[in-house]
Amino acid sequence: MTDEQTGLFELPQRYVDLQAEAHRLAASCEDVADRADEADRFDPDVRERLAASGLCEVVVAAEYGGRFEAVDSLAVTVVREQLAAVSDHLDSMFAMQGIGSFAVSVAGSDAVRKQWLPQVAALEAIAAIGLTEPGVGSDLRAITTTVEEHDGELVVNGHKSFITNAPDASFFAVLAKEDDGYSLVFVPADAPGVTVTTPHQILAPHVLGDVVLEDVRVPVDHRLGEPGQGFRLMLSTLATFRVSVAGASVGLAEAALHEAVAHATTREQFGMPLAKLGGVPASLATCWVEIEAARAITYRAAAAAARDPLAGLHLSSIAKVHATEACGRVVDRCVQVMGRFGLVRGGKMERIYREARPMRIYEGSTEVILDSLAKKLVKDLAQ
Template identity: 55%
Template sequence: MDSSEKWFALGPAERAVQEEAASLTAAVADISAEADAMSEIHPGMREALRASGLAGLMVPAAYGGRAETVDPLTVCLVREVLMKGSSHLDSMFALQGIGSYAITVGGTDAQRAQWLPRVASLETLAGLALTEEHAGSDLKNVSTTVTEKNGELVVHGEKAFISNAGAADFFVTLVKEDLADGPGLSLVLVPADAPGVSTRPSPELIAPHVLGDVTFDGVVVPPEARLGAPGKAMSLVLSTLAVFRVSVAGAAVGLATGALEEAARHARTREQFGRPLLKHGPVAQLLADSWNDVEMARLLTYQAASFARQDARAALNRSSMAKVAATEAASRVVDRSVQVMGRWGLIANSPIERYYRQARPMRVYEGASEVLKLGIATTLCAELDQAPPAR
């Protein structure tokens, strides 16, 4: 069903890492349903991911990783395979990069040496603490603060709906700071075991996820805990999004592929009115429309990831397009797949029901579709303004 080899000419290295990811998902198939129902780290999944070495893709080779730099296309390809097998496994893999990338691009040599090898080996779990109760997409509205006192940094505030909260060993934390030229946003690396850090579970989601709220109650860290320059946090945040947003599209393609395969198998074997469902025109149309959606989403995702491989920041708009297209397509595909399977698609904790619940949050996190569309439309109009007039 996957035509990407013909259409995209992925090389031997890309194919090899896809096979590694497929071997991993096959090895944990018997615990996937159990893990996907958990809101805390599944130890068996963590050990399997650690043993696979795939987390090393999230860290440069100089600090224990597998390649010279973190490659958006490779990450995207791995997430596609992992999400098809287990959302828990995919999330654990993705968050190692999402939570640590600001250290990779903005940390000091000492910070990188301290944290990145442990991220690569999965000894340490990473966390990125951006959102708050009143600051989701509007990150400039964060209220968590950092102040300098007696030569140290003091962090106050609360973060909400933070992935890996309660499991992460550190939080790359977005804070507001009063600077000489006015308030600015900074990043501070806060160890999870620092005095004053506490976590509590967030409300349970429709698709279980390791998620929680984090409180920083006068947390004292040294000045060396800064990531990047004061007031320059958004540059590092955007760098993280530029590399990893397109990987959400990859995960969505994997989810849609898994759902479609479930529906296609059912349509081939389930008989109604004396013939397989596949021979009924409306069912065939649902399957055909879904395959079209999967392949279009895959092509746009691979294209965006390839652009991001060359220049992630310059390709951010294409990554946003891929994220919107793939997550919206996944929702359509899963909905049609449930329809094809009828009552069999409604059984709690079946593969298709899990896909159905997992698809919906993907249109919200790491940039809700409507928010991303605003940026996409703005970029479109700006490019038209710069284009020479038509003759």
């Protein structure tokens, strides 16, 4: 095989370097990961270390203090793979800076971008996006939050629920109905009429909250893009960041496998290591196979998204489904290999098990994504 052919299956050096940089940051947070991953507010040590690393620059364009000319899906994905292997809290803190600010990057007014995006890159401002509501999850066209333009201002009313980063957010990109369409509105967290509550928590604790907006007034230039462009901007965000969930899933699955292998090679039963006993070798090998397959489709999809996010959205969706579902199987299998030691309350394996489950739901549940993929498949083959 020629060097050129080999290169097709390897990350370019800049991503390898970025991977190593993210690995060093993750390793530096290992001592606080157990505590941070139980937190419902930003862990100060994790925030300080992430800010000092400069890695949040990856999710902002260079023009506004970012690392690359434009946000690069593959760069975000390889970083998340490393961070998620150590701390879900760290991974979420990094990823949400991009997910919450992307619509600002591509459609915000010059004034909003210049004021806020450099702060996002430096982790001085915390980004969040407000989509779901108490009665609305995947069917976002059913939202009841509204925005109206009055006397040179936008007036926002509504209730957003299960919003990541809400208790610590500096701003929200809020999806709202506007006339017959939907718009995204930039809302500073300290704007009068914004109230954040914390009525929910999930099995893998998260910085999570509800956001109530009562006659919140912001300047007209806080509308992101033109009126009615909300869903297009939201789709662009998904197209850029959805595949990174697959990267985080690969990292988490690999962390589980490392725990299982360490246990199986040191624990002896019936006079031999578990790694040589019964079905354990096959279980470990199957985990490895699933992880490498997931990594392959994830990197391919992320590279496609880096070139053209919307054109590669189907690949990002495929990678998200495949990697998150594989992660669930791998983690479950690793718990089985470890037996009662995989069930210990407060152990790393328990934390990994809880963190793996939400990945199949957020940023598009498996069922919703498969439904969209099926429609695209039928449409494409019918042409």
